[in-house]
Amino acid sequence: MTQVFNPPVRTLMGPGPADVNPRILSALARPTIGHLDPEFVRMMDEVKRMLQSAFQTKNALTLPISAPGSAGMEACFVNLLEAGDKAIVCQNGVFGGRMKENVERCGATAIMVEDDWGKPVDPNKLEAALQANPDAKVVAFVHAETSTGVQSDAETLCRLAAAHDCLTIVDCVTSVGGTEVAIDRWGADAVYSGTQKCLSCVPGISPVSFSDKAVAAINARSTKVQSWFLDMGLVMGYWGENTKRAYHHTAPVNTLYSLHEALLILEEEGLENAWARHREHHTALVAGLEAMGLSMVVDADCRLPQLNVVSVPAGVDEAAVRATLLADYNLEIGAGLGPLAGKVWRIGLMGFACNKTNVLFCLGSLEQVLR
């Protein structure tokens, strides 16, 4: 007989999803109301306003897409690119590779700017690619590469792209709430994020934001966006301002309650305080790991505090260590991906999970298992 599913209680310190704040979990259990109910619409307006503040933008087209981060990524590409366009994609990890796939599936050409996994995107290489490709329409890169624990200099990359008349698509899935995202100051044009990382919310929603320049480019398209669901022109009929809310799809009502709660918690803490907390616990974690003789993969000046990549010591079976941590300590940490597979662990300190107790618990458990 199939029984009720009762998940084990884990501590999630991998690349995401991260531990969900209990306040957010309880928001999910509030009564479901209609997605066109005036009370729900009022809550949607608050979600939009709080997302603008988390993204540090005044962009009117800022909203949560009812699907995970990958759908936010796809929304940016399918709306900004048409067949025959050219996009420069900076790749320094897994997610840059997924961007290339998106470009090609739009019928556009991807010009790749490659950096080593574990290094940030090199602005000089981007500048060279921009000079060699004056017809490029879009520059895309990942701000916080979850696969490698590296943060790239989004402001510099966006300014370079703008100087060459390119729109920018920036992946901020892992950065929002953990390190600074400043869409307006950067001059970024299309940004997407996820709920399951430093917002400590449940997975399945992707906040996105489009600049006025990006909206103008969408309006100037000569072909329809090939995805009906992700066509921002249609989504705006439901989420837009000063419009009569029109049915587009049935919004994930309770999940949006949870996003509202997550953004409220971030607002209560304050963006700067949240970033400072991530830095503080990251510093403690790194000190503890190094005291155990472990070494960090990423240079200190571009490390993501919310995603710590640690070299696996020679002779250690990395998968067995992770399996023991999960079985004996209910602690999840992440494996390496791509060229880093088998060589690193990825330890997340994201949102609610970024606290002193978790740092000490992770260090203590890892120390026991490695003994």
Ligand code: PLP
């Ligand atoms: N981009 C980055 C940097 C990510 O870390 C992830 C997920 O881990 C994604 C995109 C895709 O998000 P999702 O898994 O929610 O579709």
